[in-house]
Every structure is written in C-alpha cells, then in structure tokens.
Amino acid sequence: MTEIVQVTSTKLNPLRLSMSSGLNRIGLAALSILCGLFLWNIASQHTSPLFLPSPAATLQAAKELMEDGTLVHALLASSARIASGWALGVVVGIPLGIVMGRFAPFRQFLDPYIEFFRFIPPIAFVTLAVIWLGPGEAAKVALIFYTSVFIVTLNTIAGVQAVNPLRLRAAASLGAGPVQLLTTVIVPSTVPFMVTGARIAMGNSFLTVVSAEIVSADNGLGALIWTARNFARTEWVFVGIAALGMLGYVFDRVLRIVVALLLRRYQPTT
Amino acid sequence: MTNGSSISLNQLSLTLDGNEIVSRIDLHIAAGEFVCLLGPSGCGKSTLLNAIAGFLPSGGQLRVADKPVSGPGIDRGVVFQSSEALFPWLTVRENVEYGPRLRGMAARQRTELADHYLSLVGLSQAADKFPEALSGGMRQRAQIARVLVNEPSVVLMDEPFGALDAQTREVLQREVDRIWRVTGCTIVFVTHDIWEAILLADRIVTMTAGPRATIKTIETIDLPHPRDPADPASLALYRRLRDDIGAEVTRVLRAQGLAEDLASEEVAA
Numbered sequence: 001m002t003e004i005v006q007v008t009s010t011k012l013n014p015l016r017l018s019m020s021s022g023l024n025r026i027g028l029a030a031l032s033i034l035c036g037l038f039l040w041n042i043a044s045q046h047t048s049p050l051f052l053p054s055p056a057a058t059l060q061a062a063k064e065l066m067e068d069g070t071l072v073h074a075l076l077a078s079s080a081r082i083a084s085g086w087a088l089g090v091v092v093g094i095p096l097g098i099v100m101g102r103f104a105p106f107r108q109f110l111d112p113y114i115e116f117f118r119f120i121p122p123i124a125f126v127t128l129a130v131i132w133l134g135p136g137e138a139a140k141v142a143l144i145f146y147t148s149v150f151i152v153t154l155n156t157i158a159g160v161q162a163v164n165p166l167r168l169r170a171a172a173s174l175g176a177g178p179v180q181l182l183t184t185v186i187v188p189s190t191v192p193f194m195v196t197g198a199r200i201a202m203g204n205s206f207l208t209v210v211s212a213e214i215v216s217a218d219n220g221l222g223a224l225i226w227t228a229r230n231f232a233r234t235e236w237v238f239v240g241i242a243a244l245g246m247l248g249y250v251f252d253r254v255l256r257i258v259v260a261l262l263l264r265r266y267q268p269t270t
Numbered sequence: 271m272t273n274g275s276s277i278s279l280n281q282l283s284l285t286l287d288g289n290e291i292v293s294r295i296d297l298h299i300a301a302g303e304f305v306c307l308l309g310p311s312g313c314g315k316s317t318l319l320n321a322i323a324g325f326l327p328s329g330g331q332l333r334v335a336d337k338p339v340s341g342p343g344i345d346r347g348v349v350f351q352s353s354e355a356l357f358p359w360l361t362v363r364e365n366v367e368y369g370p371r372l373r374g375m376a377a378r379q380r381t382e383l384a385d386h387y388l389s390l391v392g393l394s395q396a397a398d399k400f401p402e403a404l405s406g407g408m409r410q411r412a413q414i415a416r417v418l419v420n421e422p423s424v425v426l427m428d429e430p431f432g433a434l435d436a437q438t439r440e441v442l443q444r445e446v447d448r449i450w451r452v453t454g455c456t457i458v459f460v461t462h463d464i465w466e467a468i469l470l471a472d473r474i475v476t477m478t479a480g481p482r483a484t485i486k487t488i489e490t491i492d493l494p495h496p497r498d499p500a501d502p503a504s505l506a507l508y509r510r511l512r513d514d515i516g517a518e519v520t521r522v523l524r525a526q527g528l529a530e531d532l533a534s535e536e537v538a539a
Contacts, residue, residue: 169325170355172342174369174420184368188359265359265400 053235058242061235070224075243077220078213082205082251085141089148089205090198096149097156097194102186107157114154122147122204123211130216140212140220147208148201152194159193160186191266195259202255206248221247274302274456275335275345275423277322282331284317291317293482297475301335301423304450304457306467308511309477309486310519315460318477319426322458323348334424344369347417351429353409356401362412363388363397369420387415390452391445407438411445418453425450427459431466443469447495464511468504469497476514479522487514 037055044054053061065071100107122143129139163186171185213222221240228236259268277299284292292314299305307315321328324342332339334346342348356365363384370380388394391411401409410430417425427446431439447470450457461467467474474489489511493503 164354166350166352166355167357169323169342170348170350171368172325173323173344173346173348174416175344175372180372184372185357188357191359267358 050232050234053238058235058238061233062239062242065224065236065239071239071243074219074221074224074240075247077217078209078222078244079247079251081137081140081212081220082144082202082209085144085209086148086198086202086205088141088145089201090152090194092145093149093152093197093201094156094194097153097197098160098182098187098190100153101157101160101190102182114150118150118154122208126212126215129212135216140209140217143212144205144208147204148198151201151204152197155193155197155200156190159190162193163189188266191263192268195263195268199252199255202251203248206244210244273423273454274300276301277424277456277458278333278336279318280331280333282318282321282328284314284321284326284328286317286326290482291480292477293484295485297485297488299456299458302454302456304459304470304472306471306474307458307460307477308462308464308467308474308515309483310479310515310522311462312480313477313518314480314483315477316428319348319428319458319460322346322424323426344420345422346424346426347420347422349410349413349417349425349427349430351432353401353406353413353433356409356412356416358401361398361400362393362404362415365401365412366416366419368416383419384415387419390418390449391415405438406434407442410434410442414446414449418449421453422455424456424458425453427457429460429462432461432463439466444496446470451495464508464515465499467511468507469499474511476511476518479518486518 040052041055044052044057049057062071100110125143125146126139129143133139133142167185167189168181171181176184209220210222210225213220214226217223221244224243225237225240228234228240277297279295279297282292282295282297283290295318307318309315317326320326321332322334322339323346324339328339330338339346357368360368363381366384366387367380370383375383385394385397388397391414393408393411393415396404396408396412401412404412413430430446431442434442443466446457446459450470457470459467459470468491471491474491476486476489477483478486489507491497491507493501497504499505499508
C-alpha cells in the first residue's frame with residue numbers, strides 16, 4: 001500500500017493560473033480593442049459617414065437608440081427568440097439524439113431525412129415559415145428550433161456512439177439492465193457532446209435570427225439593421241452589429257458558466 | 271463473506287467475427303480456486319475471460335455454479351486492465367456505490383458498505399476524489415472495490431496490473447492474494463507475466479497461440495502463500511512455463527516466416 005501516499009493532481013491550480021495569466025489576457029484583449037477602435041477611427045475620417053461612420057457617431061447613435069427604447073426592445077426581442085427556439089431545440093434534440101444513437105433501426109429510419117435536411121440552411125425556410133406560421137413569433141422561433149435541433153441531435157448521436165464499450169461492460173457486470181445502462185452510463189458519457197452541440201447551436205441561432213428578422217420582423221436586431229437602410233443611417237447598422245456581437249458573447253458566457261457549475265463532473269470541454 | 275463458485279468449460283469454442291479464437295476447451299475450476307490464464311498475446315485468454323463474464327455468447331458450454339452463463343451478472347465481477355472502466359463522472363466512493371445503488375439500497379447503507387470495501391483495498395483516503403486524480407494503482411484498487419462490494423462469487427481479472435509500474439504491481443499482487451483469502455471467492459486472472467502467475471495461482475493454465483487456441487499445460491502449484499520467487503521450486507516452474515510459452519511464440523513466428531529474423535537477432539545479442 002505504498003503508492004497510496006501519492007495523490008497526483010493532474011491539473012494545475014486553476015485559481016493561480018487565472019491570477020497571473022488572466023490579468024495578462026485581459027490586458028491584451030483591452031489593448032486589441034483599443035487598437036481596433038483607433039484604426040476604425042482613422043479609416044472613418046477618410047470616408048463619408050454614410051459609408052463608414054466613426055466610433056463616436058456610432059456611440060452617439062447607440063445613445064439615441066437607447067434613449068428611445070429601440071435598442072433595448074430589439075435586444076430583448078432577439079434574445080427571447082433565440083433563447084426559446086434554442087432551448088426547444090436542445091430539449092428535443094438531446095432525447096432524440098440518445099434514442100437515435102442507441103437504437104440503430106430508429107436511426108436508419110430517420111437517416112434519409114437527416115441526410116437531406118442537414119444541407120438545407122434555415123434561411124431557405126424563412127418564406128415557408130411565414131406562410132405556414134404567420135409573420136409572428138412562431139415562425140422565427142420555429143426557424144431557430146430547426147437550426148438548433150439538428151446540431152444538438154447530431155452531436156448527441158456522435159456522443160452515444162462514442163461511449164466507451166468498456167464502461168458498458170463494466171456497468172452490465174455490476175448489475176445494470178438496458179434502461180440503467182442508458183441512464184447511468186450512456187447519458188452521463190454523452191454530456192460533453194451535448195454541451196458542444198448546444199454551444200454550436202447557440203452560435204448558429206444568431207445567424208438564423210438575423211436572417212429571419214431581416215425578412216419578416218418589425219423588431220429585433222436584424223430588423224434594426226435592415227430598417228437603418230431606409231433612413232440612410234449606417235451608424236445604426238454598426239450599433240446593431242455591435243449589439244449582436246456583445247449579445248452572443250454574453251449568451252455564450254452564461255452558457256459556459258452554467259455548464260461549469262452544473263455539469264463539471266461530466267468534464268465538458270468549455 | 272461470500273464463497274466461491276465453480277466454473278466449468280465443456281468443449282467450449284468461441285468465435286469472434288467469424289474467426290474461431292479458442293477451440294474445444296475443457297476446464298474445471300473449483301469453487302474458491304485461484305486460476306491464472308497464461309499465454310502469448312492473441313492466444314484468446316481475454317476472450318475466454320469475456321465469455322465467463324457473459325460478454326460473449328458461449329452456447330451453454332460454460333457453467334458457473336452449475337448454471338449456464340447467458341449474460342453478465344453480479345455473481346461474476348470483472349476488473350479490467352484499463353481504468354477507463356471506472357466512471358469518470360463519479361467519485362471513487364460513488365463508483366463503488368454503483369452496484370448497490372442499482373439494486374436500490376438506501377443511501378446511508380450503501381455508503382457504509384462502500385466505505386468498508388474502500389478500506390479493504392486501502393482507498394479510504396481517496397474516497398471523495400474523482401478517478402482522474404488517482405494514480406494507476408489506486409484506480410485499479412477502486413475497480414477491485416467496486417467489484418467486491420457486490421459480493422461476487424467469481425472475480426475475473428483481465429491483466430489488471432498490466433499497465434502499472436513494477437513496484438505498484440508487486441504491492442497490488444500481494445493485495446489480491448490477501449483479498450482472495452479474505453473473501454474466499456473464485457478468481458480467474460489473465461496475465462502474460464509468468465512471475466505474476468506463480469505468485470498468485472493455485473493452478474496456471476497455459477494456452478497455445480491462436481487462432482483456435484487450446485489449453486497447452488496445466489500446472490498445479492503447491493507452495494505456501496505468500497510465494498517466494500527465490501524458492502527453487504518457483505524457479506523450476508518459471509523455467510518450465512517460460513519454455514512452454516516461448517515455444518508457442520516461436521511456433522507463431524515461424525509460421526509467419528519471422529523466425530529467422532529472430533534467430534539472427536539472438537546471435538547479434
């Protein structure tokens with residue numbers, strides 16, 4: 001029993017790591033943003049504001065849109081669509097992926113549809129969504145659901161198929177039946193794949209929401225960007241784009257924090 | 271404590287993907303016996319173990335405690351060579367509690383039971399750690415505890431210490447010897463390490479090189495535990511087993527036309 005003394009810690013202390021290199025990283029990121037703003041400013045001074053508005057003009061426009069409530073309203077509208085469509089996609093995609101990954105006949109039955117629809121971008125369905133579901137929220141949420149459910153399902157299937165057969169054997173010889181194998185080995189083993197799928201789906205939901213809002217919406221960030229054209233306000237476009245970028249960052253961060261807090265033991269890669 | 275079950279192989283042949291791996295094997299293992307399966311790699315000893323575990327169909331030619339094996343069961347615990355078999359999302363204690371939890375044992379009771387077996391394998395200190403934080407030797411201890419908690423009558427070990435350093439391996443061999451005597455279970459232990467087999471087994475079954483492997487020799491060891499490698503009887507046994515297995519390896523190499531390369535290497539050495 002001599003080797004028991006040594007408990008190896010395979011990971012460096014995460015706290016210490018973030019103290020020293022974290023500051024460095026934040027500093028570099030800030031410097032990078034400042035450089036970008038500086039270059040943008042120089043470029044804007046040599047062109048017309050209609051072509052490229054300056055950072056100051058964009059900030060001014062953001063203030064304007066904030067004060068009359070347009071920006072907050074657009075942010076909330078887009079966020080609500082993304083959150084509900086994405087959540088629905090995750091909630092449906094995970095069980096679907098598990099069943100498809102585990103039961104080959106079921107997977108083979110649905111395979112033709114998966115193989116067909118995976119090449120059709122959600123934007124191709126914008127018109128149909130409006131015809132079938134009307135110009136309201138349902139069409140947009142449905143499009144984001146379509147975007148998410150595929151990615152989450154495919155990732156979950158991959159996860160189920162990647163389950164180490166050794167673990168299945170170990171569980172079976174420890175007394176697990178078919179249902180218990182599913183709930184105590186396959187699902188926990190697949191969590192990292194589900195998380196990856198959910199994160200990619202989140203990114204793609206942003207692509208879809210903007211397209212959908214440009215085609216058919218009177219609010220949301222996509223609509224804001226599109227309306228700017230009618231008023232010849234290029235700086236609004238910039239505000240919309242900046243808001244999208246920040247919103248995406250916030251959503252991804254929140255997802256990562258939630259995953260880190262709730263699913264850490266399943267070792268998701270975030 | 272539990273007592274061992276007997277294992278009977280009656281003209282057992284095993285086929286994997288259309289290839290006959292082992293062919294018509296007859297072997298009777300008595301209840302409580304410690305048997306090592308020894309042979310060159312690819313001889314089908316792991317396949318044989320998997321069949322006893324119930325991972326492979328054995329067509330009723332394989333009986334444990336006089337009942338035909340039809341699938342995995344908690345009467346036959348398996349310790350795998352790879353610690354990947356542990357569940358990385360569970361702590362060591364939760365891994366050990368896995369079996370009792372499946373059977374619906376109350377939380378407090380199963381924690382007590384798990385802690386008992388963790389102390390038996392010397393892992394009490396590491397109970398709340400996740401497997402990735404443990405050394406290779408500790409992970410194998412965790413696997414052993416996870417199997418013992420189910421009180422199996424047969425423990426099947428598939429080169430459990432093959433990936434460990436020599437010192438750790440030696441410590442764990444003594445542990446297995448002790449646990450075997452404490453629990454009284456039947457142990458079938460697959461290894462390619464001749465000394466490991468001599469240190470542990472009541473009987474050593476050597477196998478011919480596959481495909482269609484059969485039993486080559488069966489050596490009964492009648493030496494007191496713990497075994498002393500310097501004992502002349504141990505040494506004589508070691509030489510015999512080495513020659514038996516060496517002959518099999520050479521036979522395979524010759525069949526593959528590689529024996530001459532081997533001979534010239536020996537001259538060079």
